[in-house]
Amino acid sequence: MAERSPTAAPGGPFSSVESTTGSEASAAREASSISLKGIRKEYPGGVVALESVDLNIRAGEFFTLLGPSGCGKTTLLRMLAGLDEPSAGTLSIGGVDVTDTPPHKRSVNTVFQSYALFPHLSVRDNIAFGLKMRGMARAEREQKVVEIAEFIKLGSLIDRRVDQLSGGQRQRIALARALICEPDVLLLDEPLSALDAGLRSQLQVELLRTQKRLGMTFVFVTHDQEEAMVMSDRIAVLNDGIIQQIGSPQEVYERPANLFVARFMGHDNLFPISAREGMTVKTPIGTLETEDKNEGRVALIRPETLELTAPGAPSVEPGKQLNMLMCRVVERFYRGSNVEYRLSHQHGEQHSELIAEISNTGDRLFRVGDEVKVEIYPEDVIMLSDDEEGA
Numbered sequence: 001m002a003e004r005s006p007t008a009a010p011g012g013p014f015s016s017v018e019s020t021t022g023s024e025a026s027a028a029r030e031a032s033s034i035s036l037k038g039i040r041k042e043y044p045g046g047v048v049a050l051e052s053v054d055l056n057i058r059a060g061e062f063f064t065l066l067g068p069s070g071c072g073k074t075t076l077l078r079m080l081a082g083l084d085e086p087s088a089g090t091l092s093i094g095g096v097d098v099t100d101t102p103p104h105k106r107s108v109n110t111v112f113q114s115y116a117l118f119p120h121l122s123v124r125d126n127i128a129f130g131l132k133m134r135g136m137a138r139a140e141r142e143q144k145v146v147e148i149a150e151f152i153k154l155g156s157l158i159d160r161r162v163d164q165l166s167g168g169q170r171q172r173i174a175l176a177r178a179l180i181c182e183p184d185v186l187l188l189d190e191p192l193s194a195l196d197a198g199l200r201s202q203l204q205v206e207l208l209r210t211q212k213r214l215g216m217t218f219v220f221v222t223h224d225q226e227e228a229m230v231m232s233d234r235i236a237v238l239n240d241g242i243i244q245q246i247g248s249p250q251e252v253y254e255r256p257a258n259l260f261v262a263r264f265m266g267h268d269n270l271f272p273i274s275a276r277e278g279m280t281v282k283t284p285i286g287t288l289e290t291e292d293k294n295e296g297r298v299a300l301i302r303p304e305t306l307e308l309t310a311p312g313a314p315s316v317e318p319g320k321q322l323n324m325l326m327c328r329v330v331e332r333f334y335r336g337s338n339v340e341y342r343l344s345h346q347h348g349e350q351h352s353e354l355i356a357e358i359s360n361t362g363d364r365l366f367r368v369g370d371e372v373k374v375e376i377y378p379e380d381v382i383m384l385s386d387d388e389e390g391a
């Protein structure tokens with residue numbers, strides 16, 4: 001394992017005091033970047049789990065592999081860990097080719113969805129396991145274990161057997177066990193998927209803070225787009241072993257590369273384009289002005305960009321040419337900070353549904369059955385290709 005001690009504060013590596021020196025930080029950066037070139041994985045029997053994957057993960061980055069079941073996320077993670085060999089391509093960590101390096105010689109640790117803890121052992125012994133295997137002296141080991149148990153807020157339960165703990169507590173132990181070895185890269189395969197919503201969002205925050213504090217590179221696997229958006233510096237969206245898009249959460253959500261990514265990010269306002277003339281497109285909800293010069297087969301309108309007013313109200317921006325359609329509220333979901341409206345729209349024979357998400361500013365809410373005027377800025381009409389292979 002490369003020498004690194006990103007938060008070697010007087011209180012130990014898991015102290016909240018940051019004391020990384022510039023040279024330590026750049027050494028850490030160098031040691032934990034990941035590069036994949038032309039990675040392909042074909043399992044015996046001809047299942048191609050990954051096509052030609054090219055990917056650069058920056059050191060210190062929280063990088064998420066996002067995609068539906070079977071898209072190749074776990075295969076990619078196992079390859080980074082050295083648990084699976086690529087059929088073709090090369091993989092390097094910290095600039096060193098590790099394609100043929102066995103798992104125990106990589107500075108990589110993995111937290112799997114199944115915690116892989118020893119149920120009959122205590123929290124202390126479970127956390128200490130990796131350090132013991134490395135031959136660390138007892139006194140030093142003991143100090144580190146106590147420190148990290150405090151850090152994951154399980155200090156008071158350190159001597160309790162793991163089979164007497166809750167799922168969330170076990171998850172923290174699995175995390176502590178991986179973190180304590182201070183790998184340059186931590187791989188996390190759906191580590192929060194078994195937890196209830198409250199605990200899950202609490203651990204999301206803790207995990208993110210930990211990663212930022214320790215400056216490690218995290219490669220995180222999830223099929224939950226909201227979790228990916230909350231946590232990641234960048235996201236790679238995968239489908240059928242092919243990377244569809246790599247970008248920041250904002251880029252992937254606001255500018256999906258294609259129809260697959262748009263759908264996977266939860267977008268519903270997707271309207272096929274039957275014809276285009278200059279900057280106007282014909283769709284089932286009428287002819288729309290757009291500012292997007294890209295060719296596209298489908299128009300995406302994000303739900304939070306719809307402007308809703310009462311019929312007859314002045315335009316939200318009188319000086320500007322906005323797209324305008326009349327709709328009726330068919331459902332309303334009140335969520336406190338925002339309100340989701342399901343709207344129906346009739347254009348000739350064509351009936352369509354739209355979703356609007358309006359931030360709740362305390363104004364009067366529309367009711368089911370109300371007629372509403374919907375205005376859409378031309379810059380919010382986004383062209384999508386349906387080419388799912390155009391990464």
Ligand SMILES: Nc1ncnc2c1ncn2[C@@H]1O[C@H](COP(=O)(O)OP(=O)(O)OP(=O)(O)O)[C@@H](O)[C@H]1O
Pocket residue numbers: 043044045047048049067068069070071072073074075076223
């Ligand atoms: N050992 C194996 N032998 C043959 N095919 C496999 C093997 N492991 C995975 N696959 C196949 O490879 C593809 C990718 O699987 P992988 O486990 O990487 O997907 P995933 O995105 O992690 O899915 P999930 O979210 O369900 O865990 C799937 O079609 C899967 O059936």
